Amino acid sequence: MKGCKYGTHRVIQPKGSLPQPALKISNDMNIFSNEILIDVQALNVDSASFTQIEEEANHDTKKIAEKILEIVGERGKMQNPVTGSGGMLIGTIEKIGEDLEGKIDLKVGDKIATLVSLSLTPLQIDEIIDIKPDIDRVEIKGKAILFESGIYAKLPTDMSETLALAALDVAGAPAQTAKLVKPGDSVLILGAAGKSGMMCCYEAKKRVGPTGRVVGLVRNEKSKAKLLEMGIVDEVIIASAQLPVEVLENSLAANNGNEYDISINCVNVENTEMSSILPIRNGGTVYFFSMATSFTKAALGAEGVGKDVDMIIGNGYTKGHAEITLQILRESEIVRTTFEKMYL
Numbered sequence: 001m002k003g004c005k006y007g008t009h010r011v012i013q014p015k016g017s018l019p020q021p022a023l024k025i026s027n028d029m030n031i032f033s034n035e036i037l038i039d040v041q042a043l044n045v046d047s048a049s050f051t052q053i054e055e056e057a058n059h060d061t062k063k064i065a066e067k068i069l070e071i072v073g074e075r076g077k078m079q080n081p082v083t084g085s086g087g088m089l090i091g092t093i094e095k096i097g098e099d100l101e102g103k104i105d106l107k108v109g110d111k112i113a114t115l116v117s118l119s120l121t122p123l124q125i126d127e128i129i130d131i132k133p134d135i136d137r138v139e140i141k142g143k144a145i146l147f148e149s150g151i152y153a154k155l156p157t158d159m160s161e162t163l164a165l166a167a168l169d170v171a172g173a174p175a176q177t178a179k180l181v182k183p184g185d186s187v188l189i190l191g192a193a194g195k196s197g198m199m200c201c202y203e204a205k206k207r208v209g210p211t212g213r214v215v216g217l218v219r220n221e222k223s224k225a226k227l228l229e230m231g232i233v234d235e236v237i238i239a240s241a242q243l244p245v246e247v248l249e250n251s252l253a254a255n256n257g258n259e260y261d262i263s264i265n266c267v268n269v270e271n272t273e274m275s276s277i278l279p280i281r282n283g284g285t286v287y288f289f290s291m292a293t294s295f296t297k298a299a300l301g302a303e304g305v306g307k308d309v310d311m312i313i314g315n316g317y318t319k320g321h322a323e324i325t326l327q328i329l330r331e332s333e334i335v336r337t338t339f340e341k342m343y344l
Helices: 047-056 061-075 161-168 172-180 195-211 221-230 244-253 273-277 295-304 321-331 333-343
Strands: 011-013 036-045 087-096 111-114 123-132 137-146 152-154 186-190 213-218 235-238 260-265 280-288 310-313
Touching: 036 047, 036 161, 047 061, 061 123, 087 137, 087 161, 111 161, 161 195, 161 321, 161 333, 172 195, 172 260, 172 280, 172 321, 186 195, 186 273, 195 213, 195 221, 195 260, 195 321, 195 333, 213 221, 213 244, 221 235, 221 333, 235 244, 244 273, 260 273, 273 280, 273 295, 280 295, 295 310, 321 333
Parallel strands: 186 213, 186 260, 213 235, 260 280, 280 310
Antiparallel strands: 036 087, 036 137, 087 111, 111 152, 123 137
């Protein structure tokens, strides 16, 4: 039997919904003729989602595991009911539906990373083997299904699977940065020392050229020292992204008193919308990659302070995003080394 290419045939509640916003989908692992069955090895949970679950569980890994199993049991997918976000997975192709055979560049046994969110991916967890809170990783025994419309990346052979997964998890951020940033731009990156933040810093620094400026915002001296040592920013400021006036003052001081052309929000906590908007000039751009972003707070907040800025929601997919992201690890020894220290 053939299902809808977007997976609507899996939706249980509410009927007529797409799988991502659905409250419950079927995680029956008997595949339709246009689906792909994956033997799952690990989940990379979205940073905002993992942070919320970890805090709710008081950093107890047993309780984190219980919460993840509860979510998947209730929803048929790994979608945090608080943040609405999911993450991605790594696994091996176990079976390809007959309608897709010969039409895609996959075969049984290929190792892939899915580039669609776990918030819409039918998932069955048989066992949680390990939880690695430092890197938002959950190692499991389980199965998942990729819809016909689902995007993926074959794991590269010139780097470890773990390293590739860590980078591909945030592939949309540096790829969108590559599209948005132009030579001569001034760029403010919030959450600059995190996984997506570092990649955005590197890509922005490459794109602005010698006449542009990239400033990273971090939470502490340790993160500041790391970024400066990496050489992927012009300056680093320390401030709480949840305190917009503090961010405004510090960020303008780091840019010769001038407002920025672009800000990129890579933080994983709520209430950082205005810290992304206030330092940006009228006509500038604010890119919200963070899944903790509130559209209402951003839209009404910008209106409230009279800011005419273009605000972009962080679509996790943009054309060529996997290739752009993996290329960063190939061309930058310092970024690759840093990722290896953090995620291997």
